[in-house]
Amino acid sequence: MSTPNSDSPAAQAAKKVFSRLDLDGHHLPPSPAPSSPHNGGRRYALATELVYTETKDQYGASSIPIYQSATFKQSSSNGGSEYDYTRSGNPTRTHLERHLAKIMNANRCLSVSSGMGALDVITRLLKPGDEVITGDDLYGGTNRLLTYLKNNQGVVVHHVDTTNVESVRQIITPKTAMVLLETPTNPLIKICDIPTIARITHEANEKAVVVVDNTMLSPMLFNPLDVGADIVYESGTKYLSGHHDIMAGVIAVNDTELGDKMFFTINATGCGLSPNDSFLLMRGVKTLAIRMEKQQANAQRIAEFLESHGFKVRYPGLKSHPQYDLHWSMARGAGAVLSFETGDVALSERIVEAARLWGISVSFGCVNSLISMPCRMSHASIDAKTRAERQMPEDIIRLCVGIEDADDLIDDLSRALVQAGAVTLTIDGFHANTAEGAAAETTAAPIA
Ligand SMILES: Cc1ncc(COP(=O)(O)O)c(C=O)c1O
C-alpha cells in the first residue's frame, strides 16, 4: 500500500489547519477572519473559535439554554422586547446564528429546518424568467428542487459542466440571476473553481448571485464567502452537527440586503430552526475540528487503500484526482466523502451489502461510516436517462468516512470486497477484478 506523501500539498495544508489544534497554546496565530458586529470578531484559530462562545445568560450557564417557548412577554403594548414569537426569532437560535457567522466568516447567518429548506429560502430570491446556471453533478434533492422551479415557477435552469469555467462563461447572460455550485460535487467528487467562477459571473452580470453549497467541506475546510461567493449554505444535518440526530440548514452572507430578504422568507414561511435543534447544532459544531481531522485522516487511508488495489477512486486527497491542484488552491482539506467504481452494478450491490461496520445509509458527515449506491439512494430522484446523460456511473459506491479506527474500517471493507468477489487473492495480497486492478501492485497484507 502506498504511504501518504508528507510533502504533498494535501499533507502540508492538513498540517497547517490541524497543527493549530496542537494544544501547546503558545503560538496560535490570530485568525485572518474579518471582524464584524455580527461575528463578534474572530480572534483565534478556527478550532478554538468553534468552542469559544460568550453567553449573556443571567445564571452564567456555560451552554446556551434551550428557550423552549413560542412566545415572549412584552414590556408594553407596543412590544419593546427583543423577541416576541419563535418563528420570528428565538434566543437559542440567535446564539447559534452568531456563532456560525463567526466561523463562516459572514456578517450574518440564518438557520433553518434542513439543507433543502436553506436552498428553498435562497431560491425564493428568484422570479419567473430568471436564469440559474448550475452543475451536471449535484445532490439529487438539489436537482429535484431546481427541476420543480423550472417546471412550475418559470425559472430557467441550465445544467452545465461547472468544473469547466468556459462552460459557465459562455452561458452567462443579463438574465442570469444565480450560479449555484457544489464543490466537491455529490457524488462524483468533481471540483469547481469557485474564485474564478465568482469573478467571471460578477464581471459579466453584477446582479447575479453566486451560491455555494459547502456541505461537503464545512467551514473547517473552506470559506467560499472569502473567495467571492455571495451566499453559502450547508446542510447542518451533515458535518456541522456530526451525529445524524438532527436535520438543519444554514445560510451565510455578507450582504445585508440579501440577508434581510432571506430572513423575511424564513419569518414569512416559518422554517427557522427550532430551539431544541439550534441547541443540538450548537453542541455539534463545537467538535467539528476534531471530528473532521479524524474523518479526513481515515478517508485518506481508505482512498489510498482502494486505489493501491486498482479501484478508480474519486477523492481530492489523492494526487490522481484530475483537479487535485485546483482543490488544494481553495480548500484546507479533502473532506471525508469519496466514491469508487467497480465496473459492475451487481458487484457494487454485493460489496455494499457485505459491509458490516459501514452502515448502508444516505447522508454523510456523521461520526459513523456509511456506504451507499447513490444512483439508487441519494440520487434516485434523478431519472435514469438524466443520470446517463450526465455520465453518472450506476455502479458508483459512495463512502462517507467516520471516526472509527481506520484499521477496522479497512478490514471490514477488505472482507466485503473479498466476499463480494470484487478482488482476487494472491499470495502477497489482493487486487481488484478490474483492468486497473490487474495492473495494480498487490502489496497489501493478505486478508485473514
Ligand atoms: C450536498 C448536499 N446539499 C444539501 C443537502 C440537503 O440537506 P438536508 O438533507 O439537510 O436537507 C444534501 C443532503 O441531503 C447534500 O448532500
Ligand SMILES: N[C@@H](CCSC[C@H](N)C(=O)O)C(=O)O
Ligand atoms: N430520500 C431522500 C434521500 C436523502 S439523500 C441525503 C444526502 N444528501 C446524501 O447525499 O446522502 C431524498 O429523496 O431527498
